[in-house]
Amino acid sequence: MVSIKNLHKKFGSQKVLDGLELEIKEKGIIAILGPNGSGKTTLIKSILGMVIPDKGTNKIDGKDIKNRWDYRQQLDYLPQIANFPGNLKVIELITMIKDLRGLPARDKELIDFFKIEHFLDKKLTKLSGGMKQKVNLVLCFMFDSPLIILDEPTSGLDPVSLLRLRKFIQQEKENGKTILITSHIMDFVEDVADRIIFLLEGKIYFDGTVNELKESTQEPDFEHAIAKLLTKEDV
Amino acid sequence: MFKIFKYSFFDLTRSSWSYVYFLFYLLLGMVLLFLNNDLNTAVITLMNVIIMLVPLIGTIFGVMYYYNSREFTELLLAQPVKRSSIFLGQYFGVAISLSISLVLGLGIPFAAYGLFKSPAIWDFVMLLVTGLFLTLIFSALAFNIALSNENKIKGFGYAILLWLFLAVIYDGLFLLSLVYFQEYPLDKFSLVATMFNPIDLSRILILLKLDISALLSYTGAVFKQFFGTSFGSIASISMLVLWVVLPLLRIAYVVRKKDF
Numbered sequence: 001m002v003s004i005k006n007l008h009k010k011f012g013s014q015k016v017l018d019g020l021e022l023e024i025k026e027k028g029i030i031a032i033l034g035p036n037g038s039g040k041t042t043l044i045k046s047i048l049g050m051v052i053p054d055k056g057t058n059k060i061d062g063k064d065i066k067n068r069w070d071y072r073q074q075l076d077y078l079p080q081i082a083n084f085p086g087n088l089k090v091i092e093l094i095t096m097i098k099d100l101r102g103l104p105a106r107d108k109e110l111i112d113f114f115k116i117e118h119f120l121d122k123k124l125t126k127l128s129g130g131m132k133q134k135v136n137l138v139l140c141f142m143f144d145s146p147l148i149i150l151d152e153p154t155s156g157l158d159p160v161s162l163l164r165l166r167k168f169i170q171q172e173k174e175n176g177k178t179i180l181i182t183s184h185i186m187d188f189v190e191d192v193a194d195r196i197i198f199l200l201e202g203k204i205y206f207d208g209t210v211n212e213l214k215e216s217t218q219e220p221d222f223e224h225a226i227a228k229l230l231t232k233e234d235v
Numbered sequence: 236m237f238k239i240f241k242y243s244f245f246d247l248t249r250s251s252w253s254y255v256y257f258l259f260y261l262l263l264g265m266v267l268l269f270l271n272n273d274l275n276t277a278v279i280t281l282m283n284v285i286i287m288l289v290p291l292i293g294t295i296f297g298v299m300y301y302y303n304s305r306e307f308t309e310l311l312l313a314q315p316v317k318r319s320s321i322f323l324g325q326y327f328g329v330a331i332s333l334s335i336s337l338v339l340g341l342g343i344p345f346a347a348y349g350l351f352k353s354p355a356i357w358d359f360v361m362l363l364v365t366g367l368f369l370t371l372i373f374s375a376l377a378f379n380i381a382l383s384n385e386n387k388i389k390g391f392g393y394a395i396l397l398w399l400f401l402a403v404i405y406d407g408l409f410l411l412s413l414v415y416f417q418e419y420p421l422d423k424f425s426l427v428a429t430m431f432n433p434i435d436l437s438r439i440l441i442l443l444k445l446d447i448s449a450l451l452s453y454t455g456a457v458f459k460q461f462f463g464t465s466f467g468s469i470a471s472i473s474m475l476v477l478w479v480v481l482p483l484l485r486i487a488y489v490v491r492k493k494d495f
Contacts, residue, residue, distance in 0.1 A: 011494075045494075045495070048312070048313055049312075050309075050312050050313065050494070050495045051494045051495070052492060052493075052494055067491065069315055069316060069317045069318065070315055071315075072313065072314060072315040072316075073315040077313040079309065079310075079313065083305075083306035083309060083310075084306055084307075084310065085246065085304065085306055085307040085310070086306075087246065087249060087250075088246075096242055097310075097314065099238060100238055100311070100314050100315075100316060101314065101315065
């Protein structure tokens with residue numbers, strides 16, 4: 001589904017991706033983890049075509065995505081910071097994105113699921129962080145695409161909504177989708193992820209399941225295992 | 236591109252700035268007409284205002300809109316839309332809504348004054364055409380500047396400098412060089428120098444149309460002598476078209492390689 005070969009990206013003098021190789025063939029939930037500045041967002045944005053890599057190829061469904069945009073029709077993305085044009089109402093934003101995609105959308109169902117119907121007529125500047133994140137989630141999941149990329153999906157959500165989101169992500173996984181997630185909430189990751197990809201300094205440092213990670217670091221606790229991955233590098 | 240244009244345009248028609256701009260021209264048109272009581276003088280006064288003000292407004296609006304719609308842009312970039320469509324759509328949203336403010340704001344008082352029965356109608360049309368060109372040109376230049384500068388303050392600064400340069404400094408330098416090199420034949424030089432400034436081009440275009448030799452200035456006179464009135468108009472209009480097309484091509488080129 002996603003095939004990345006020898007991806008390089010520099011911002012000025014700062015090397016962010018350094019010959020990254022990634023192959024995702026399977027369905028399920030893949031967590032991309034790593035310390036701040038390890039290249040998670042850059043990796044995601046290069047899959048989305050928002051960041052143009054200096055070197056390397058990036059294929060989705062066997063086709064190089066360079067200078068193409070139509071493949072995004074089959075891809076849903078949840079940005080990390082939900083920034084929306086402020087003078088639109090929530091419902092107008094949803095209608096606009098539907099109009100741009102021109103695909104059938106399950107917006108009604110999702111508005112119901114994430115319980116946002118009572119602020120559909122509010123302007124986006126008037127919403128709190130958590131409310132914006134819910135709108136963000138509705139926009140993202142609306143189109144039922146086979147590949148979903150979630151950048152910090154849990155940020156700003158209250159516990160009830162968080163549970164609801166987990167349930168939804170599990171449900172999407174069962175529907176046979178490939179979901180890429182970055183998150184700082186480790187028990188969320190441990191709970192949902194089928195595969196962990198750990199980035200460090202622009203390369204993949206670990207690639208495997210949660211259990212494999214625990215075995216290789218000999219730490220029974222997931223959070224400690226991740227911490228150990230980091231400290232091992234420092235020694 | 237049309238969908239993006241549509242949303243940008245409606246977004247702007249809700250912004251109070253479009254109305255302020257519209258009302259300003261409405262007021263200006265009315266005051267000029269009813270104080271002057273003469274269509275021809277009103278057209279000349281308007282020309283002087285339009286040639287300075289339209290580029291300034293186009294520049295500021297262009298830069299402001301680009302920076303203000305960053306969030307919208309980010310949202311769109313993740314959608315299945317071509318990059319050049321996003322930016323050109325936004326550009327036309329700004330440029331067309333400014334153009335409509337200009338045309339309606341000036342058109343209504345002039346029409347009310349009885350423009351359609353007057354022979355001055357074509358002079359007025361020429362004034363609007365150059366106003367439209369200047370709007371298209373300067374919002375495109377502003378978009379270019381904003382695209383190349385992530386920093387808002389820098390972007391604004393460069394945009395204002397560009398306006399100042401083309402509207403004021405360019406003429407000063409031009410005049411200085413004419414005085415300094417007066418022993419040499421300067422016709423070709425001044426022709427070329429005029430081509431590189433859309434504001435000068437517009438001024439000459441209007442004055443050629445009005446056929447007022449006294450106001451033509453040196454460049455205008457050379458222009459008229461060299462091209463004649465009708466060919467001169469065609470030459471300057473095609474230069475203005477080029478001034479719109481080239482910045483737009485650069486926008487399309489730059490956004491293909493830009494990271495967001």
